Amino acid sequence: MKSLLAGQRAAVLVEDPHDGSVLAMVSMPSYDPNPFVKGISYQDYGKLLHDKNLPLINRVTQGLYPPASTVKPYMAMSALLCGIITPQTTFFGAPTWTLPGTQRHYRDWKKTGHGMLDVTKAIEGICGYLFLSGRLYDGY
Structure with missing residues (x-):
């Protein structure tokens, strides 16, 4: 190394x-x-x-480093274990997300977005929108 x-x-x-x-x-x-x-x-x-x-x-x-995508499986597992989502719950993976109350836009790595996906596909496709937007925790 x-x-x-x-x-x-x-x-x-x-x-x-x-x-x-x-x-x-x-x-x-x-x-x-x-x-x-x-x-x-x-x-x-x-x-x-x-x-x-x-x-x-x-x-x-x-060193202090942001966890980036390594934290996404843990976020998904938490939402699954808390009953907030199921493995069949679907989300729309948009190409951008705006932080509420601001003009700040966050782009997903995939310019066209990911379309409809479940939590497994969101992790596989590294769908930033789902994890940035808090969609996993709607109603939590």
Whole structure:
């Protein structure tokens, strides 16, 4: 993973899907921790501290990242378990959505929208409208 992420600011966490144990964790850019063992010089520490790429930050444990589409299955499962929707409930996946009370428009990745779909198809097609609009929780 380190070679794939070389030269980038990135975080990767790989978990075992069966028990959640961490299989791999990489934060880039990284730094050589060995100078800290015998005492790092003030100059070398200053270089690390003031590096614009912030190598001293562990992006896996300290970074703040929006969950994006990874949260959609959990939102869908919550709506299903709460009885707000059923697997057969259908929605219209519009191409845009406007935040109520604002002029802010959000576009779906699919310019024409997704048309009629159920929750499974919404997750498969990554239908942003359904999850952004709160349609899963109408009446909740």
